[in-house]
Amino acid sequence: MMEHAPALVIAFPLFAAFASHLIGRLGSRIRDIWVFASLLLTWLFAVFLNLEVMQRGTYAYTLGADISSLASPAGFPVRIVLVIDGMSALIAFMAVSVTLASFIYSRRFMERVSGGGESADRYCSLVLLFLAGMLGMGLTGDFFTLFVFLEMTSISSASLVAFFRKGSSFEAAFKYMIISAINALFLLFGIGMIYSQYGLLNMAAIANEMVLNFSFLDKVALSLIVSAILLKLGSVPVHMWKVDVYQKVPSSVAVMCITSSLVGIYVLSRILFSVFFSMSALTGWMIVCLGSLSIIVGVSMALPQKDLKRMIAYASIAEIGYVMLGIGTGLAGMSSTFGTVALSGGVFHIINDALDLGLMFLIAGAVFYATGKTGISKLGGIAHRSASLSVLFIIGMLAVSGIPPFNGFVSKLIMYESVFCLNPVLSVIGILGSILMLSVFVKVFASVFLGSPYKGKFREIPLSMTAVMWIFALLIILLGLFPGLALDGLVSPAVEALLGHGIYMGVII
Amino acid sequence: MISTGMGSWSPLVFLICVAFISVVVQIIRSLGEGGFRKEEDKAEAFFSGGRLLIKNRVMDVYWGFFDAMGRYYGWMKRMHNGIVNDYVYWFVLLVTVVIGVVILL
């Protein structure tokens, strides 16, 4: 059964999503146990995938074939093929781990803010669907499956945005649906152009064909696909929907939304590294410019915000900018040492971004749970009521800004010391961005946590929420203290997998 | 201990040194007085002119920065107006720029 892990990792959450609604009829405890067990099982599958990749290297899995790794029985690929390599296994593992943590956190959180019963059933199904979509996008080997899972992610996250049925949530969900419709449309348009040219949908097979005859239409298709994915990521100049969405989504889901943006980055790098690698210098520079703009706009717009979650949303736009900086330099300098180093910095920053900003959103959720407010003008002096929450916030704040000895510093160090070879101004923008990010979070800390003691109602934060937050903080500290382990074990296989487009093609053909 | 091509960083050595320095600083700190004799109103925040009427409202933070960057922020806030049509216009602009760059260069 373990040999079918790639398919099960996607299929099982899908099945569990629909089953959880039925099981929810039996009682909320049983449903919670069911969801937790299925998430745990998916997590084990993802761990198994990672171990397999470390052993075997890149491999393919064809759905429904007799021999699962035989992707092209007649010289061209048939059936849905999933390709597991270092990078996709890492992203899948991250997605499942974050969802598992977010579910443990959300049990008590959703009880308080929405009341149990039907809406909780809905929440569980939507979260599992969201996870299945992310995993599908992360593991897939062909374009059309990518599109299908992208739609699945958009629909489930749009429902989650509108979860609290208030006017502002509906407005955010409406905006998000328009954006995701445009996103999917342009992606499909680009895929259609490629299909009309080559008659193939499998990414590696298309890459193989493109080596010989790369035409004008391919360039147009590339631009459309890249624009669509940039829209999904939330890079400047199409970042504005992200802020509205992150503000209205429940905090535990906000953590998953960050991960879905990071899956979007994975998709971008997969397409640009393994399929369109002949245009790597040009696309690399484009990604680098958009990334630096994202850093600048993200931190500068985060400063004047008055709502806690909007601020963290703008900060996440800036962090995506950092990852784009790393990946873009990896593309532009694909044949030199600094490119490889920058790419490993970017990939490590993906992990750090999920942890750091995830912790920030969880803390924002905890503050909302305890006080019922998210506007920073109404909060203040929370540190007097909950010292552990403020310590967690300080850890998260220092990690996001990249202060040693936390994990953010390591990935930023690696990026600065390689990106400056491409252009020194990029490193300067990075350093400036990190100091401005620090000022954003110091403002939040001072407004929300410090000051005279908080006079309003302050509910006790339940153990499950605190435990998940401390697990995130612990991971931040551990990754900061032992960066070598993460770099050798998780990041290097991913970097090698991205750079080895020959191996990627060889697995399918 | 990691080393990029151009530099290196070892968190463990850093923490060992910080631990040692903390001991030194703690020695210096312990040379001083720990507490204070509690008198009337001694521990109230200093606010020349008597009692503090408004307790801390840390809302208008970073006034100096926003004042100095006034024009930039005015422009930025006008662009981020929350209307979906404008979001789509920005996307169309992005597609145009990307197509232009990819095709012409």
Added chain:
Amino acid sequence: MIMKVLLAMVVPVAGILIGLLYKGIDRILAARMQGRVGPPLVQPLRDVRKLLVKENIVPDDAVGWLFSSMPFVALVSVMAILLYLPLGITPVLEGYGDLILVLYLLIIPSLALVLGGFASSSPYASVGGQREMVKMMSYEFPLAIAVISVAWLLYSSGAENVFSLSVISGTHVWGLAGIPGLAGLAVIFLCMLFVIPGELGRIPFDVSEADSEIAGGIFAEYSGRNLALFYLADAVKAVAIASLAVALFLPYTVSGIFGLGGAAAPAADFLFHLLKVFFVLFVSSTVVRVVTGRLAISRVVSVYWKYPVILSFLGLLLIMGGTLI
């Protein structure tokens, strides 16, 4: 190895004493320039001893654990920076930390000041805290450009390990990029000297601790041993930032000229380094302190983000042009 461990223990403590010495010299020279006599050289040491005897008052509404731990964090972090900087001799923790680390570690003392100010629950301290934060945002821009420019210059002239401080202080950067490079580096050195009073909170950039405007600003509620620790942190920070400027731009050693060897060489280099640090601090901090007035906080932002940034970018362009020739 034993030598390294011994140095790692001695250097931070020596940093405190040297910092207090520089503070004393600074006060005497500033006083003479203003036509006064000035306090004796050991006055800063006496100030610290006085502060240690006073009561340590913690305000009622302050977040106690944060309020009391911030001075500790400030002093520890700034002493740790000294271990990574070349003080005439090679850095004590050579190979374990580089230039970017020093740049980020310099943020921590100022951050401790800001958080301490905010934790004081005094309106004056909050204003001081946010002013300090805005000041930090402002001067990091030219500082970052200066640091990256020097590293880039070394990289494009083919050096290995360009961010390692021993490599930077071992290479003479002034001759590497021809005449345009020399001009560019001079401009960037000027901007770096301009950053130093901002980093140290000296006039014209002492907005955060403006005695006459906001009653001491960040330090309004601090007293006793906490204030003593902040005072010491300020003294050591002067040594740290000046040593960074010296390491980047004035990396010359004396022992080569005089042909010294053995144990005399590091000692002579160390003394020469102290001389260079004094020169940098005198030019950028003491002289500027007595001739200018305080800048308003919005001015601080524009003063740092207009001219130094433009000049530094100009310097960077000159350097890039110089390497192409």
